[in-house]
Amino acid sequence: EEEDEILFVTDVHTMNKDLFLQKRPLNVYLKYIKDKKRLYQLNHHRLPSVFQDEDKDDQSLTHRFVLSCKKTELRYVQLLQAINYEDFAHPSTIMKSNPQSGYDIYFINLSKKMIFHLYDDRGCDILASNKESIRFLYEEYNNWILDYNREEIDLLFT
Incomplete structure (x- = not known):
């Protein structure tokens, strides 16, 4: 629904030594948030890699970006199209300037207690409480x- 409370979450999976995110802001929020002033409310957390094997000395990490918003504040149709085109040479590619990093984008609907994760053009995960x-x-x-x-x-x- 238009007024549902949503967490727009992006996990960027990269190496510890990769300084890309320190040099440039994450493009997904600049392109797909309608009101750029909302970007001041973007939260960033550095986490151990969500894929890290506990037995390995892995140097990867996950940058998690979280923005609380409403559906009407997102260009979600364009964003979903960009996720679908990510594996193809397309101008809407989200991580085109940092192809060595992977990412996952989640829409967490707090109002409906649901999570939507379109992982690529092949499918999505939908979870609910x-x-x-x-x-x-x-x-x-x-x-x-x-x-x-x-x-x-x-x-x-x-």
């Missing part, structure tokens, strides 16, 4: 469920 709130997705788009997820998801909803 209450499975009944997304049952309609399971029923309407069941044929979109990937085979390797189907058994687990079917058990959840049946």
Whole structure:
């Protein structure tokens, strides 16, 4: 809904020694937030890599950017298109000036207690605190469920 409270979260996965994010601001927020003054409320956290194996001395880390906003403050259609084109040579590519870093973008709907994560042109993850709130997705788009997820998801909803 238009007035739902949303956390717009971007995780950028990079190496500890990579100074890219210290030199340039994250392009995704400049392009896809309508009111640039909102950028002053952007939170940044440096975290151990979310992919880090505890047994390895991994030098990677995750930069997490979080902005609290409303749907109307985002250019979300353009952002979702850019995520879909990320694996292709396209002008909307989000990390085109830092291709060695990976990223994940999440929309956390605090009002509905749901998380939406479009990972690329092949699909998305949708999570909810209450499975009944997304049952309609399971029923309407069941044929979109990937085979390797189907058994687990079917058990959840049946």
